[in-house]
Amino acid sequence: MNAEIIAVGSELLLGQIANTNAKFISTQLSELGINVFYHTAVGDNAGRLKDVIEIAESRSDLIIFSGGLGPTKDDLTKETIANHLGVPLVFDNVALTYIEEYFAQRGREMTENNRKQALVLEGSKVLANHHGMAPGMILEQNGRTYILLPGPPKEIEPMFQFEVKPKLAALLNDGGVIVSHVLRFYGIGEAELEVQVQDILDNQSNPTVAPLASDGEVTLRITAKANSENEAWDLIKAKEGEILNIVGEYHYGNNDDSLASKTVEMLLHNKLTISAAESLTAGLFQSELAEIPGVSSILVGGVVTYTEQAKVTQLGIEKSFLDEFGIVSSECAAAMASKVRQKFGTDIGIGLTGAAGPEPHDGQAAGTIWIGFSIGDSDPITRKLQLSGMRNTNRIRAVKLAFSYLMRLLHEKGYEKV
Numbered sequence: 001m002n003a004e005i006i007a008v009g010s011e012l013l014l015g016q017i018a019n020t021n022a023k024f025i026s027t028q029l030s031e032l033g034i035n036v037f038y039h040t041a042v043g044d045n046a047g048r049l050k051d052v053i054e055i056a057e058s059r060s061d062l063i064i065f066s067g068g069l070g071p072t073k074d075d076l077t078k079e080t081i082a083n084h085l086g087v088p089l090v091f092d093n094v095a096l097t098y099i100e101e102y103f104a105q106r107g108r109e110m111t112e113n114n115r116k117q118a119l120v121l122e123g124s125k126v127l128a129n130h131h132g133m134a135p136g137m138i139l140e141q142n143g144r145t146y147i148l149l150p151g152p153p154k155e156i157e158p159m160f161q162f163e164v165k166p167k168l169a170a171l172l173n174d175g176g177v178i179v180s181h182v183l184r185f186y187g188i189g190e191a192e193l194e195v196q197v198q199d200i201l202d203n204q205s206n207p208t209v210a211p212l213a214s215d216g217e218v219t220l221r222i223t224a225k226a227n228s229e230n231e232a233w234d235l236i237k238a239k240e241g242e243i244l245n246i247v248g249e250y251h252y253g254n255n256d257d258s259l260a261s262k263t264v265e266m267l268l269h270n271k272l273t274i275s276a277a278e279s280l281t282a283g284l285f286q287s288e289l290a291e292i293p294g295v296s297s298i299l300v301g302g303v304v305t306y307t308e309q310a311k312v313t314q315l316g317i318e319k320s321f322l323d324e325f326g327i328v329s330s331e332c333a334a335a336m337a338s339k340v341r342q343k344f345g346t347d348i349g350i351g352l353t354g355a356a357g358p359e360p361h362d363g364q365a366a367g368t369i370w371i372g373f374s375i376g377d378s379d380p381i382t383r384k385l386q387l388s389g390m391r392n393t394n395r396i397r398a399v400k401l402a403f404s405y406l407m408r409l410l411h412e413k414g415y416e417k418v
Contacts, residue, residue: 001145001172003029003036004060006052008068008077009151010043021066021149021156028160030210031180032168033223034062044074050084061144062168067151069134071113078137078148082121085141089119092126095135102133121148127163131155138167145171179232180223183243184257185250186404190218196247200239207235209243216397217259252407259403260288265418266407267298267348272415275344276302277315277336279327279353280369285399300344305336315339328354328364333372334380341374349374350406352398357391369398373409381409 005022012019019041026036038060042052049068056063068077082089096118103110117134120126127136132155139146147164149156169178185193190213194201197220200209207224222239226232244251253262267274276285286302289295305311308327312319317335325331333351341349354369355361367387374380383405387394411417 001034001061002059003034003062003064004038004040004056005036005064005066006049006056007039007041007066007151008044008049009041010045010074012041012067013043020153021151024153024157025064025066025160028165029168030221031223032165032172032178033208033225034168034172044068044076046076046080046083049077049080053081053084057144062147063144064147064149066149066156069117069136069148069150071111071116071133075116078119078121081146081148085121085139085146087139087141088122090122091115091118092120092135093118094128095120095126095133098129099133121146124148125167127159129155129159131158136163138164177227177229177232178223178225179229179236180221181233181236181240182255183220183222183240183251184253184255185218185220185247186216186252186259186400188218188247188250189213193218193220193247193250197243200242200246207232207239209239216400252404258288259400259407261292262418263403263407264289264292264295264298266410266415268294269418270410270415272348272410273298273300273344273346274348274350275300275340275346276350276352277311277340278302278304278351279306279311279336280356281352281395281399282306284395285350285352285402288399288403300346302340302344311336315343326362326364328362328368328370330370330372330382330384333370333382334374335372337372337374337380347376348406350402352402354385354394354398356394356398357389367394369394371398371402371405373406375409375413378413 005025007019007022011017022039029036040052042049065077068075099114099118100110120137121139124137124139129135132150132152134150136149136159149159190211194211207222210221212219220243222236224232224235226235278285283304289299303314305314308322311317315336316339333353336351336353337349351372355364355366357366360366369385371383372380385398385401387397
């Protein structure tokens with residue numbers, strides 16, 4: 001089954017919002033082993049939408065629409081599709097009742113155009129919208145499958161996960177199951193990882209293996225089709241073993257794991273507390289940690305010491321020391337890590353300093369970053385980065401590398417990974 005995703009909305013073409021729905025749907029379809037060959041964005045215009053539909057029908061078996069199901073005049077997706085396919089629109093009583101109750105419970109008058117949201121293509125499978133008003137729908141006609149979904153991400157994502165995905169899986173696999181498992185890697189580029197596992201990629205059948213790069217990380221998605229979930233997982237685990245035998249040193253987690261979440265897991269498991277002193281990252285390291293539930297057990301505190309004066313007054317680093325070694329230096333990063341660990345009485349202290357860019361800082365080229373690690377009573381350890389991205393990209397990469405290096409250092413010191 002080859003799929004095409006059509007995003008409807010003039011706001012997409014004007015650059016007012018990003019087409020995140022296409023990214024989300026593509027990711028979900030790849031888990032099912034469905035090829036996505038085209039993404040199209042079209043404005044709120046019936047004629048142009050009809051043209052796009054005709055092109056999609058010439059090359060795709062599965063056509064998924066996002067957006068244009070709302071109550072206003074420019075929401076014309078289902079009307080245009082109904083016209084094109086010669087299928088009437090009818091009221092879905094369940095959806096209409098839900099919309100009426102929504103307004104009644106809030107004491108608001110329901111305007112007539114809100115009834116429009118309960119119209120569906122006759123003969124379609126209606127998809128309940130538990131996070132909004134307009135239902136989705138699936139219609140099979142002339143050997144093609146048309147799926148209409150609302151535009152807001154908070155509506156489309158749960159609808160796809162819980163309504164669409166199971167129906168597509170059943171359609172594809174005749175009652176069997178499709179299971180996907182994501183392996184996450186850091187410290188290796190996409191091209192290098194692909195070269196390392198090229199034999200596996202060249203000789204895949206079931207399960208399939210697909211690489212994907214995102215925000216400096218690389219993932220391999222393993223997707224297996226089988227008669228049962230247990231059989232699918234057996235296939236996945238065997239393939240996972242082959243992959244990790246080759247590039248296991250770069251593997252840090254699976255599925256929804258992040259470098260921050262795995263760092264927190266490791267610190268919790270080993271009962272280690274942490275604090276951070278941040279210059280160029282301005283609190284980003286601590287912010288990433290704070291997104292993880294349970295972090296209050298290990299994150300004691302930290303400081304943002306953006307200026308030289310702040311490093312002196314908040315951390316107690318001697319000005320003469322900074323004059324001698326500079327702010328963007330191994331010595332400064334080590335001192336920041338040690339001082340913050342002592343200040344907050346933690347097992348681990350992290351220091352991040354550098355020139356984020358785009359201009360040089362403290363005589364150092366843009367992208368020069370030092371990360372200091374103070375672990376227990378051991379001498380501080382530092383790592384130098386020479387990055388070449390944009391300013392904020394460098395800041396984000398510095399934080400991710402800090403997590404990655406910290407987990408490796410702790411493992412080298414004998415602490416258990418989770």
